[in-house]
Amino acid sequence: MTTTTPYTSEERKNRIFAIVGASSGNLVEWFDFYVYAFCAIYFAPAFFPSDDPTVQLLNTAGVFAAGFLMRPIGGWLFGRVADKHGRKNSMMISVLMMCGGSLIIACLPTYASIGALAPALLLLARLLQGLSVGGEYGTTATYMSEVAMRGQRGFLGSFQYVTLIGGQLLAVLTVVILQQFLSTEELKAYGWRIPFVVGAIAAVISLFLRRSLKETTSKETRQDKDAGSMAALFRNHKAAFITVLGYTAGGSLIFYTFTTYMQKFLVNTGGMNAKTASYVMTGALFVYMCMQPLFGMLADRIGRRNSMMLFGGLGTLCTVPLLMTLKTTTDPFMAFLLITLALAIVSFYTSISGLVKAEMFPPQIRALGVGLSYAVANAAFGGSAEYVALSLKAQGVENNFYWYVTVMMAVAFLFSLRLPKQPAYLHHDH
Structure with a gap:
């Protein structure tokens, strides 16, 4: 059955706010995910001294595992959470997890201070981020499609990629700005930590935005025996x-x-x-x-x-x-x-x-x-x-x-x- 009751202005306002809230987290998630790639050249020496082959193996294995293995696991885990416990909860957990990953990277002691534990912790933080970003796409796509207004679903749904690309661009921009103010030595010493702090703070703001979102699933749907199965x-x-x-x-x-x-x-x-x-x-x-x-x-x-x-x-x-x-x-x-x-x-x-x-x-x-x-x-x-x-x-x-x-x-x-x-x-x- 197709209903064509026009939306009230209050309803339109709420739905547009929901799109903003959902996509804000998406922006933060992708910013944090890409910042790692753009800053890696500055922090790699701090975690992976080249004279230790084990550490270098950890490095390559970590990048591989984080990028590939965690995404499908994140897609499954957060998809299940979103279907059984609601889209809003799933989106809040994923942005919180990304915040945690960024915060860990921002505060990590280097190899010089704690040895091989440093790259192992970096790997752990990256796994958290991979898991989070793997879950973000499906839940955000689902939520935005459910909350978008009839006749404008394509237009409103497109903001998922606006924020995904926006996150990538902001990450580049942050690094470019830092390069203007800090020398390469300063960037390698401490400058690379700044974007991760920015990412963690942005994630907290997004968490508050997402907290006020309305859930799009009903209690019956969540309790359905097939939910998230x-x-x-x-x-x-x-x-x-x-x-x-x-x-x-x-x-x-x-x-x-x-x-x-x-x-x-x-x-x-x-x-x-x-x-x-x-x-x-x-x-x-x-x-x-x-x-x-x-x-x-x-x-x-x-x-x-x-x-x-x-x-x-x-x-x-x-x-x-x-x-x-x-x-x-x-x-x-x-x-x-x-x-x-x-x-x-x-x-x-x-x-x-x-x-x-x-x-x-x-x-x-x-x-x-x-x-x-x-x-x-x-x-x-x-x-x-x-x-x-x-x-x-x-x-x-x-x-x-x-x-x-x-x-x-x-x-x-x-x-x-x-x-x-x-x-x-x-x-x-x-």
Whole structure:
């Protein structure tokens, strides 16, 4: 049954506040997660002295484990919490856990003070952050899709990626500002701790915002015998789970190719100056962030299934030409235009990705269905994008990577065809 009762102004205000509260935490989560990557060059020597091979192994194992293993576990754990105990509780726990991870890193004694315990604690903090960020996506996507207003779901849901990219940009910006005021020595001595303190404080603010959010699930839904159950998910919704896996694999892969990997690609393959490449990417990411609401509004007009098909289709046709051209371009402005074009194609997906996934599952296992399928596909295809690209480059067959992305985009297109014209869940108001 579709209800079309207009929203009261009070209701609209509450729903918009809920979107702000949910996405504020998302911004903080991703800021904290990315700050680690951007500051690593400054704090690595403090934790991983090069003359100790065990410590270096801990280092590589830690980065690997934190990034990959924890995300699917976080997707499962927080999805289960959100379905059984409410979205709000899950979002508060995840932002608190991120705050804890950042605070630990900010206050950690170095290797010089406590020996091998320092990198072990750093690894622990990073595992906490990986777990938290793995759970954040599914719960936020679910909550935002449930609270967004009819007819504006694409537009309001797009703020999940606005804040995800915003977190990345703020992390870069924080490091750039610190570089203006502190010397490299100061940054290595203590400066790298500042962004983690900022992240922890921001997480506390977000926690207060999230505390005042309204819960979107009912008591009956939470007490349903299938709530947050992995068995129920695979018994009744295997097809939906596989569909989400199918287009998230391509979506994550192309997202990481044109965001995190692109900077290295411009330097290593295109021969661009590292600083210039940073400027190009910062500009492109800013434009990409601003594009999300526009593509979300477009999806509200043309339908989410059509947006997803445009994403898969254009991605299949344009990936190889775009990367082949980027490979040979030395003009920063040209590179910026090409990357922005690629990110516009990706926006057909990212602006509504959380929403499209949430519409595939009923409320009692929605957060688990969204969180787990996203985390698995993201860890397998998104997280490995850089590794695959660099390995193929080292073997002298870099072009194979462009075709790999193209094939995954074709797969995303085929899975988009499986999307229902009218979603079974969420197209009406609760």
